Amino acid sequence: MGDPRQPATREASQSVKADDLRRFAREIFARAGMSDTHAGIVADVLVWADLRGVESHGVIRIPRYLQMIAVGDLNPRPAIRVQTETPAAVLLEADRAAGPVAMTAGMDRAVEKAREAGVGLALVRGTTHTAALGYYTLRGAGQGMASIALSGSIPNMAYHGARAAGVSTSPISIAVPGRPDAPLVFDMGAGVISVGKLGQARRAGRAIPAGSALDANGHPTTDPRAAQIPLPLGGPKGSGLALMIECVTSLVVSNSILAEALEGTPEGRRHKNNGLALAIDVGRFCDPAAFRREVERLVRALKALPRDAETDEILLPGERGQRTLEERSRTGIPIPRATVEEFSRLAERLGVRMF
Amino acid sequence: MGDPRQPATREASQSVKADDLRRFAREIFARAGMSDTHAGIVADVLVWADLRGVESHGVIRIPRYLQMIAVGDLNPRPAIRVQTETPAAVLLEADRAAGPVAMTAGMDRAVEKAREAGVGLALVRGTTHTAALGYYTLRGAGQGMASIALSGSIPNMAYHGARAAGVSTSPISIAVPGRPDAPLVFDMGAGVISVGKLGQARRAGRAIPAGSALDANGHPTTDPRAAQIPLPLGGPKGSGLALMIECVTSLVVSNSILAEALEGTPEGRRHKNNGLALAIDVGRFCDPAAFRREVERLVRALKALPRDAETDEILLPGERGQRTLEERSRTGIPIPRATVEEFSRLAERLGVRMF
Numbered sequence: 054m055g056d057p058r059q060p061a062t063r064e065a066s067q068s069v070k071a072d073d074l075r076r077f078a079r080e081i082f083a084r085a086g087m088s089d090t091h092a093g094i095v096a097d098v099l100v101w102a103d104l105r106g107v108e109s110h111g112v113i114r115i116p117r118y119l120q121m122i123a124v125g126d127l128n129p130r131p132a133i134r135v136q137t138e139t140p141a142a143v144l145l146e147a148d149r150a151a152g153p154v155a156m157t158a159g160m161d162r163a164v165e166k167a168r169e170a171g172v173g174l175a176l177v178r179g180t181t182h183t184a185a186l187g188y189y190t191l192r193g194a195g196q197g198m199a200s201i202a203l204s205g206s207i208p209n210m211a212y213h214g215a216r217a218a219g220v221s222t223s224p225i226s227i228a229v230p231g232r233p234d235a236p237l238v239f240d241m242g243a244g245v246i247s248v249g250k251l252g253q254a255r256r257a258g259r260a261i262p263a264g265s266a267l268d269a270n271g272h273p274t275t276d277p278r279a280a281q282i283p284l285p286l287g288g289p290k291g292s293g294l295a296l297m298i299e300c301v302t303s304l305v306v307s308n309s310i311l312a313e314a315l316e317g318t319p320e321g322r323r324h325k326n327n328g329l330a331l332a333i334d335v336g337r338f339c340d341p342a343a344f345r346r347e348v349e350r351l352v353r354a355l356k357a358l359p360r361d362a363e364t365d366e367i368l369l370p371g372e373r374g375q376r377t378l379e380e381r382s383r384t385g386i387p388i389p390r391a392t393v394e395e396f397s398r399l400a401e402r403l404g405v406r407m408f
Numbered sequence: 409m410g411d412p413r414q415p416a417t418r419e420a421s422q423s424v425k426a427d428d429l430r431r432f433a434r435e436i437f438a439r440a441g442m443s444d445t446h447a448g449i450v451a452d453v454l455v456w457a458d459l460r461g462v463e464s465h466g467v468i469r470i471p472r473y474l475q476m477i478a479v480g481d482l483n484p485r486p487a488i489r490v491q492t493e494t495p496a497a498v499l500l501e502a503d504r505a506a507g508p509v510a511m512t513a514g515m516d517r518a519v520e521k522a523r524e525a526g527v528g529l530a531l532v533r534g535t536t537h538t539a540a541l542g543y544y545t546l547r548g549a550g551q552g553m554a555s556i557a558l559s560g561s562i563p564n565m566a567y568h569g570a571r572a573a574g575v576s577t578s579p580i581s582i583a584v585p586g587r588p589d590a591p592l593v594f595d596m597g598a599g600v601i602s603v604g605k606l607g608q609a610r611r612a613g614r615a616i617p618a619g620s621a622l623d624a625n626g627h628p629t630t631d632p633r634a635a636q637i638p639l640p641l642g643g644p645k646g647s648g649l650a651l652m653i654e655c656v657t658s659l660v661v662s663n664s665i666l667a668e669a670l671e672g673t674p675e676g677r678r679h680k681n682n683g684l685a686l687a688i689d690v691g692r693f694c695d696p697a698a699f700r701r702e703v704e705r706l707v708r709a710l711k712a713l714p715r716d717a718e719t720d721e722i723l724l725p726g727e728r729g730q731r732t733l734e735e736r737s738r739t740g741i742p743i744p745r746a747t748v749e750e751f752s753r754l755a756e757r758l759g760v761r762m763f
Contacts (some may be wrong), residue, residue, distance in 0.1 A: 056616040087505060115491050137693055139526030143494035164549050171494030171589040172686075176693060199656050212710050214719035219710050229659070239652045271714060286642045290596040293725040297594045297711070298581040299555050304584075304702045307694045312702065317711040331686075333528075338492055338499050339662045347659045347667065354670040355651070357566050364569035370648040380563060381534040 055340055067393050068385035073408035075100045077396070078112055079344045084403040086129035091154045098153035102185040103386045105374035109249025110185040116399065118151065118182070126324040127151055127181045133158055136178065141170035143407050145400060147180035152326060153188070155180035158200070159330040160189040164196050167332035177328035178306040180207075183224075187240040187371065188325060189330060190228035194236060197341055198332035202226045205302035205327040209316050210283045213292040216271025217283050220295035222247060223302075228371070231348045238371035243291040243298075244283035248384075249278050302327040302344055422748050423740035426557045428763035430455045432466055432751070437506075439758040440477050442485035446509045453508035457540040460729035464604025465540040468747060471754065473506065473537070481679040482506055489514055491533065496525035499661055502535035507681060508543070511557065515544040522687035531660040532683035537561075537578075542595040542726065544685060545583035551593060553687035556703035557581045559684040560657035563669050565599045565638045566648040571636050572627025574668060575650035577602060577658075583726070585690055586703045593726035595605050598646040598653075599638035621653045622661050634659055637690040657682040 066089045078096035083089055097236045103111030121127035131150035135143050143162045147155035157342070159175035166173025183204040190221050190256050193200030196204035212219030222241070228238040247263040266280035267273055285291030296311075303310045306327055313321030335344050356367050388396075430451045450473070458466030458738035476482035483687045486505035490498050502510035514530035521528025538559040548555030559579050567574030575598070583593040601620040609616045609632035621635035622628055629635050640646030651666075657663045661682055668676030690699050711722050743751075755762045 070559045084450070092746065134546045134638070137526075138525065139692055141521075141528075142688075142692070166496075166537055169495065170525055171497035172494075174527040176690065199660055200657075212713055212722060214715055215428045215713035216716045217709070217713050219713045227656065229652070229655045237652070237655065239648045241642070241649065244619035245642070257411075271716065285515070286645065287596070287600070289725070290641065293594045294582075294596065296725060297584070297592070299706065300584045300592065300703060301556075301582065301688070302720060304699055305554055305690055305693050307702075309530060309702055311705045315713075327609070331657070333497075333529065335555065337494055337497070338660050343662060344659055346661075347664055348655060351654065351659070351664070351667045355570070358567055358572050358574045358670075359568035360569055361571045361626065362743075367569045368568060368644070370644070370651060403436070 060094040062146045063195070064270055065156050066387035066389045069388050069408050070381060070385050071100055071104055071259065073113060073319040074103065074386055074388070077400070077408045078115060080117060080405040081399065081403060082118070082129070084405055085119055086153070091129070091151065094157055095151045098157070098184045100386070101188050101378075103383045104378040105185075105187075106377035106381075107249075107374065109252070111386075112388070112396075114184070116395060118273070119326055119399070121181055125149075133153075134303065135261040141166050144178060146178050149325070150180055152180050152183035152328070156183050156328050156330065157185075157192065158188045159328060160193050160200065160202065160332070163200075163330040164198055167198055171334055171337045173324070173334075174394045176302070176306050177330065177331040178308050180326050180328055183326050183328050185240070186224050186226035187228065187238045190226040191236055193330070193332045194228040194230050195233075195395050196239070196332075197230050197334065197336050199229045199335055200227070200333075201329075201331040203302050203329040204296050205299045205310055205388055207324070208311050209287065210285055210295060211267055211271075211292070213285055216267060217316065220285070220292050220299065222283055223295040224297040225294075225298070229344075229348060230277050230341060231345055232349045233348060235352075235372055235375060236368075237348060237352070237369060238343070238374075240371070242283075243286055243289070243295040247284050248283060251277070251283065254280070299364040302329045310403055371380055400408075412455050418434045421742035421744045424743050424763050425740050426455055426459055426737060429458065429467060429741055429743070432755070432760065433470060434761045435472070435760040436494070436594045436754060436758060437553075439760055440474055442506070442549050443485070446506065450506045450508045451510055451539070453512070453539050454750040456543050456733075456742070459733045459736045460540075460542075461601040461732035462540055462604075462729065463737075464607070466741075467743070467751075469537065469539070471750060474650065474754070476536055476679055486510075496521050496527055496722060497531070499533060499535050500530045504680070505756070507535050507683070508536035511538050511683050511685065512547065514683060515548050515555065515557065515687070518685040518687040519548055519553055521554055522580040522678050523569075523691040526689055526692045528687045528689075530685040531661050532685065533663050535681050535683055536679060537679050538593070538683050541581035542583065542593045542729070545581045545595075546591055546593050548581040548685070548687045549585050549593070550588075551687075552585050552691050554584045554690055554691065555582070555688075556684075556686040558657050558684040559583055560654045560665055562679070563666050564603055565640055565650060566622055566626075567651070568640055568644040573621060573673070575640070575647050575654065576668065577638055577651040580649075580653070584699075584703060586700055590707075590724075590730060591726055592703060592707070592724060593729075595726075598641055600641050600646070601638050601640060606632070609635070653665075668751070707731060
């Protein structure tokens, strides 16, 4: 998927146990003002991304989250409230809660509604960085739901035909109930390349593929130092999808992100996200055990397809991440030395024990 | 989007008024056994695609639909029934109805449910070729709904890493309420290129872009005579999305398409589709007039972005199709001579007056 996986080498990184990293992140966020429960949720979502090899959405975000708290964009003590409720849907006003807190609440409400009504929708208004969407859809899938999550965010990707950012690399995630040890979880961004991967290429000094990104002036580039704006996947497809996601996540809850930012309003300069969680109760429409068997049957049929010359094994959505998770659950998560040092300073400043 | 637009020239085509084409198609389907109502719906959906320049999903499909009726894959007198109903969702057993009949019924039920419950879901089981999904999402949008439609179909696209078809170029469409004369309607397939465009390139003898398709043996090709299998957009993104769409449209309603076809079962050799229609009642979550204004505001902001060297005008999802519709509503729809001749033979055989 668009997952940026850092080739962290032993030399340049320290291996940290997931539990230790979770404890560290939880204490940091608690010191920054969050309740223990909320701090635990944010820590769990970030470390989950690290476990699955999606470092760009992992604990590397801690300093940015703290900065958002410092400037008032992220509210560590949010009063999340139901603004609108229908028999199958809720609109949650997130009060600038951390994305993991608001999106977890959103998916849980969507699941509750789906148990009653067959389908459940949660619109999450005014949260912050929604983090790795696969966490929430897997959470829904684990409760028997075919789950979809969307996130509306700031313009960081070119609109097709434009040489400036106009839409977001809006992620979409879909997960369905399956084997607990091999869940099917799909997560894609709408760009040819993710912002995280641009950052990795920059740090590694590695050229990026032609047709992936523009520089700050809107010219196509393969220079990792110059590349700033991802191009949309499939031209009008990726940017059109991103535009529709803004309509469905942000405009439906009267909380425009793109237009505010593009017009340069004061509101448009603040960080915020909107999210959507949808749950379909599989068991209301078919036998859930038969559904799982059919998923497995489809997986077998796809894995048995003849492979192209570059492919050793046909992989399913989420499969690589699951393997990384299993490995890192045993061996630990590699944290780059520079990040360890940054965390060390943070720990000292906030009076938190290092991992 | 993935819309195949044929450059029909005056020499090679006859211009036919939309009303005349609709009347012709309706009478053909009525003679083939459909009720007048159903024949009218199918005619309307096909001609709508022609009006918008999506010929691959237009009246060119008539002979194929008749063939599906002849072999029993399309039931012209379906007993569409509610198999499961919840406060916000229905599972419609389509009884092999024509896609336009079943999907229109599905979107209408989703809209009804959304009026009650805020969100409405229709799962459409066992229909046939779902035709242009934008028709159904626009139908929902016209009733104040943010609308999403998905379609699960036969394996015709490569799965990432495979050199054979494993998934469908599963389309996804999203539409939202907006200006009636400029609706925002998005429609994309999951492939780099659509099957329709492969056919156009073949007929025109025009090379297809590298990285778009495989030949029958699974080797990459740019030869339009050899190209048969579209590659997935963004590799694992396009094929992963297509796989998840099969799970959500087909497996949830116990009507596998891909696994049946890949295993080569007798059921897998028959034509069928499954569909999903989702409606979100915008007016339950915000002021619908304000929503429309915000859509317009976003459209203005995107259109004002600086353009790249190849772009004269930044276009929104559905905008090109809408312009083609306006033009063709005035000037008529160009039907290739070969198609006119085929229709003429059909008309004679079924005793229907030509347009």
